[in-house]
Amino acid sequence: MSEIPRKSLILSVDQKFGNIIIPWLKEQNLIKTEFKIITHQLKLYIPIKNLPENFSKKKEKYSLETYSIDSKESQHFLQKKEKKKKNSLKDLIKLVVPSELNALIPRSFDILGSIAIIELNREEHLKLRPFIFKIGELLLKNNPHLDSVYEKAGNIDGIYRTRHFKYIVGKKSTITEYRENQCRFLIDIERTFFTPRLAFERNRISNIEINLNSNGIIWDMFCGVGPYLIQIARKYPKNEYIGTDINPDAIRLAKQNVDLNKMNKYNIDFVNLNVANIGENAYHYKLKGKVVRIIMNLPEKNIEFIKILPEYIHPNGCLLHIYQFNEKREDPLEEARKKLEINLTKVNLKIVQILSSRIVKPFSPALETTVIDAIISK
Structure with missing residues (x-):
């Protein structure tokens, strides 16, 4: 059998695995965006630029198949997107x-559900x-x-990290x-902290497969309205989950979100708690x-809580997801690793293995938001 070409392929995957495979391909910028992703007989057919990293491992796990774009089998699944002329937000605002x-x-503006934020x-x-x-009416x-339509009227501030x-x-x-x-x-934009810009990150975290997912508790220390734990729990429903947050409004909404996602029978507990006082x-x-x-997603203060x-x-170790703000002018990921290692050492903990580290998004002109996924132990 001839070897599959490295370029111009269509990747086939069961539709139920689409929310895992598509973000994985997007992260590597491998999807040929000029073509449609086709659904046919419970399978997705995704035009890609070349074979992804770790393809053989994913192939075995998710039953991936590949076809050359030039092959007869692929022609039915190779459809160019129609180029529709659509006025951009900027074009529309030019009218008023x-x-x-x-100039x-x-x-663009942020959109959260039914609310646009200017x-x-x-x-x-x-x-x-x-x-x-x-502009709001438009x-x-x-x-x-x-x-x-609402307007940002202040910076994120206070112990609840909220904004006016x-x-x-x-409405x-x-x-x-x-x-x-x-x-x-359910989100209250003024009484809780939430950003849609972490959607990919939350999906990535929820799809990490590791033995440490079982036989213990998964804890989100600063859980907000519960997006991390609810998404992980959908993947691993038999685990035990605890989310803590100092903001009572966030915890109230997190509990409602358990109901909203019909997860009442799952072992998820959201607690209004300042983790600085958890010993009491x-x-x-x-x-x-x-x-x-x-999960430690409080980038400005996470290091203090190590x-x-x-x-x-757990005595067998723990998978830590820690977010930090790190300087752009240096190597942000190396700085993040050093800070983590130094502060773990201070409390007699060590990094057993770093599974991944990545820049999540810019925070400011000088800082990047980073995340490290590390197995730690005593």
Whole structure:
């Protein structure tokens, strides 16, 4: 049998594994985006540029098949996308602002469920502010799924990491339902912290397969409205999950999100708790020596909380997902690794293995948000 060409392939996978394989291919920038992904007889047919890394391992696990784009078998599944002329957000806003301000128009705004969030407080956008109501009306008119438009009216601040928003137009409610990776989440944009920009990251974390997923507790230390644990629990329903957060509104919504996703029978517990004081709480004994995975997504302060880990990690080790802010001018990932290693050593913990490390997204002109997935032990 002739060897499959390294370039111009169609990858076939069972439809049920699409939410695993497609993000994996996107992360490596391998999908040929000019072609459609075709669904046929419970399979997905994905045009790709060449074979992904670790292909043989994934092939065996997910029954992947490949076809040359030039082969007869592939022609039915090779369809170019129709190029539809669609006005961009910037093109639409040009209709309501003077032409001399066109260069100041942002390319996009954040959308969370039925709420669009405008940000025109930066100095370069101030001349657009007189048109903010018209821009809001335009967003609602051209996006039928939107109910409300709000404006960022401050920075993320306080122990609850929340932000104030100013109402612009539409339904006056800061609560919305957001959908991500086949899950649904109730969010209050003003009373809880949530960003849609971590959708890929949450999906990645939920699909990590490792023996440490079982025989212990998976703990999200700063769980917010519960997006990490709910997505992991859908993958591993028999595990035990505990999410803690200092914000009572976040915990209230996290519990509602368990109901919303019909996971009431799952062993998921969301607790309003300041983890700095966990030693004085009953959950100290529930978690002690039983935690096999920990998610620490509080980048500005995670390093400070490493000191509480030794009492809680399982004797066989623990998979830690820790997010940090690191300097762009240095090697951000190396800086993240060094900080983690130094602070683990201080509390007699060590890195057994780093499974992966990656830059998640920029945080500011000077800082990157990084994540390290590391197995740690005493």
